Amino acid sequence: MRSLKLTGFRVVMVFVLLCFAGMASAQSTLYGFNMVQQDNVMLHFDLNSTAVSPELFSLADPHRLVIDLPRTQLDTQLPSEQFSQGVVKGIRYAQHDDAYLRVVLDLRRAVSPSYNIVPRQGGQRLVIDLGVRGNPAIAAPSARPQVQMPLRDAIVAIDAGHGGKDPGAVGQRKTLEKDITLAVAKRLNALLEARPGIKPVLIRNTDVFVDLRMRMEIARRAGADLFVSIHADAINRNDAKGSSVYTLSVDGATSEAAAWLAKSENQSAALYGDVALDGMDDILRQTLLNLAQSSTLERSMEAGADILSELKQIGDVHKRSVEQASFAVLKAPDIPSVLVETAFISNRQEEKKLNSARYQQTLAEAIERGVARYLVRRAPEGTHLAAERRRNAGTAE
């Protein structure tokens, strides 16, 4: 909807900056590894940084445990042989540039992993307890019967911005925001589906118009624990670039740009026959005030910060911290909600990147890591994630 002109010099500068942004370097090195059998089978990862918190997730058919170490570079030998006995069959790894090191354990059966971080001189030792006795004879899966409470998955509503008659912003190469948001949303959906304990729900999965109230309604009916709205906006400044993450502000936008952006997103809604929420009525205002006292906004900020910190690892961010603006789509008083502006479609280089499957996937992966990190830490009661968190806390002593 808005187009803008970049001078040649600025194009070069933006390009140079984007190149630098792609080179964000790893902050930690994995310099030692050991697999030990004390009571349980334990893995030791020695790191030269204190800032690494791993992400663990299990996969079945065949059983695997995936250990992601963010911003970590491998600088040691991991065992490459296949183990003929014991729960671990073999160890593989993949270096995902500087973003993370992924270690995959091929397992003979399911494990109940937990981890503990032990500070050491100049870094930390990450101790992963597989929750399985070192002696395979004792470690039958039925050895620990449990009263099974009905647990549920944590639910993430993924909202691909715009759609149908509402194209959203339009890039200089005529890229439509609604197509980019849907592509990223679908990739995010696929990634989250692979996460045990998390169930994603797409607000729209085709090129259709869904009004903002309906978007929130769909999320609420799905029982969403988190609402993530994906956008790729344009702004009337030719040097604007990078990702931004927004949550709802109570007293309006915290920056002029945020105000402008909120206006443009809401305008888009008004233009295409959506409910206008600009003239906020007293009841809504009161709801927002109550909301401020509740934890929803705080949770939204936390989720936003987790997502933004992952986006910082893959490229430029427009602002270093989560911004607050008055986006209508975030006005669900009961569901923590964030709005991700993936990049500026108005920036020629970013428009090009947004069109590449590779970059869409990179964005989706970063958002997914942020969402998962938030949900694991703030696991809603009654979910598999909450139960797992408690188990881990219990075994971390």
Ligand SMILES: [Zn+2]
């Ligand atoms: Zn948008």
